[in-house]
Amino acid sequence: MAAPRASLRLVAPVWNGGTSGIRGLSRAVDPEGSPRKGRTLLRFLADRFYDVEAVREYLLQKQVLKVLQKNRSFTYIKERYGPYVAGAYFILKQGGAVKFQDKEWMRPNGRGLSGELWKLREVPVEAVDASGCAINYQGLDNLLALKELQSLSLQCCPHVDDWCLSRLHQLANSLRELSLAGCPRISERGLACLHHLQNLRRLDISDLPAVSNPGLTQILVEEMLPNCEVLGADWAQGLKLGPEEQTRDTASSPIPA
């Protein structure tokens, strides 16, 4: 899933300066903004009519509310069936997969959740695969209650950002494997707070578009977590050939006159 589901869909083309201020908004622009032609008409109308502006704001609010609704906490299930079942239910509802200890992976099948989920009250959850789910900061509450979680995969989750990573320290005792590949909002600042996870043995930070310097970040994360195998960008990515290698290259391939 290359293009992330942007939360602010009614986003204009790239902001091109024009602010009153020395530095402008160039640093404040999120990498998600992409130009769309049809938006110019809507923008034109919204600038001139209050009702169009109100409708657009309402649609924007609705999108935000949709994500919030998906991330609500299931207190009834938590009280009745315990935190493990509540967490599993949350993940399955979002479209992810759950693996209980000594059991097989459970995925949501089309007809609804399997009945045996409700019997697993005492069985801890071992692994969660939440790839592509719309989990955000609030929804992470459900995951953080799974105190024996060993493997967590948050690949390509569009709403997982640096703030969410700062909460993962609560799983420091048990988490062995973490995958953050492809999340559009995670940057090196969020990766800095992964140092709490001292039991981590496998970390996947490949393909993070918001990280400014992937090669350098990889090196720094490896230094931060010495016992962990960090998969990510090749450290040589972004390096240029040195002057000696460059002249050698040009010497070997004769340039036609």
Next chain:
Amino acid sequence: MLRRALRLGLGPGLLGRGLGTHREGSTLGKAEGSGGYRGSGVFPVSSHVTFRTRGPGPRWEDSGSLGAGAWDGKVSEIKKKIQSILPGGAWSPLCDTSHLPPEHSDVVIVGGGVLGLSVAYWLKRLEKQQGAIRVLVVERDHTYSQASTVLSVGGIRQQFSLPENIQLSLFSVEFLRNINEYLAVVDDPPLDLQFNPSGYLFLASEEGATIMENNVKVQRQEGAKVCLMSPEQLQKKFPWINTEGVALASYGLENEGWFDPWCLLQGLRRKVQSMGVLFCHGEVTRFVSSSNHMETTSGEKVTLRRIHEVHVKVDRSQEYQPVECAIVVIAAGAWSGQIAELAGIGKGPPGTLQGTRLPVEPRKRYVYLWHCPQGPGLEAPLVADPSGAYFRREGLGNNYLGGYSPTEEEEPDPGNLEVDHDFFQEKVWPHLARRVPAFETLKVRRAWAGYYDYNTFDQNGVVGPHPLVVNMYFATGFSGHGLQQAPAVGRAVAEVMLEGRFQTIDLSPFLFSRFYLGEKAQEHCII
């Protein structure tokens, strides 16, 4: 009849066309230059400017005797002028007044930094009906070259000793986390605050250890996620720290870190403009107020004042505009003390409520950026030494930012923002090098200075109304932790203005009256 109408109209607040920008100290009547005032009582569409002359009574005598032929000429003149003003006509004002603020505004906020903009945002957000309140933000320097907001290190923490400060910080961090829901403007890209959730690490020596433990207890009660560490745990977690002299450390696990204050400022500005707040580039030079002598129930005499107008002077010019307002909010940061003096706060016999000044003054603080190739890695939080020196990581290239708050005797002169590099050599570096041995070899790359809006009374903010000047509110004096509490303080001040009392967070310990009553709300964890 003409003269009567004119005299009735020649008072404050008259909307009329013509010149009439105010030159300070000039008593020249504008009648000669106006050109448009000798008609009948037809007043064209309002302009920004009040036409005002003082005592030109005799000058209007000649215009009273208008003959018939002159009257026709006048009528055609007026018609031409009306046509030029109506849409489609060529409106060529004799004097362009677009740079001046409006003549009336419900709320005038003095100061356009993060606190002022936050108050404006919450006022517009909490008003009962859209467009109900007209807000004007007056900012002297729209490049923000000396503003504390943009020169700040940008940290946010919950490790305070007062519960109110912790609550303010908790709400502000929630605001920053959901900034794209709060400050969303349709068609504008979302904001990226560049928040580093790395936390704050406070180190305490033997004497400070008990205070730190008590503080952490209060912090945990309010909901902050802080953990206490012994020197051994500290050494294991951060091997680059030298734990000599450290008895206890408190480390913020979540919701603490640092961010880009410029981005927050621009985001607030953008949102606040989209909500209809007016901005003015000018300086407040005068307050015009009226007094009311009253008696309390016990028979004491009290003088209540109410501000009617704020005179806003345009930059590099003598022009000023009197803005009639209902409420004034002082959020001028380091210069709030001066603005309060302009409003007459503190003019009275010392020891009385009238004689109590706003004890906010500018204090200069230096921030140094250095490079240290062997320095702490990605996990480094913002470390605050027991001596008062602090540093944090900046970026990925082994650069660090830090500083040190000088003692009262060593306070630098706040007249300018020049940096003293010797201060780093003598005061900051020894503490840093002692705490982090890798910092013995470092090279200072850049440095700058900024102001703290320092509250000399108890280093905590002043929030809420003034007891005597009934329509003045404060949101200033935070002494270095204003940026991190700005969203919550803005909401509190807006609540007091709209509802009359604090609703979500009770900031009664931060009211102005504490300066008179002598009740200090002392904050112990100040960097």
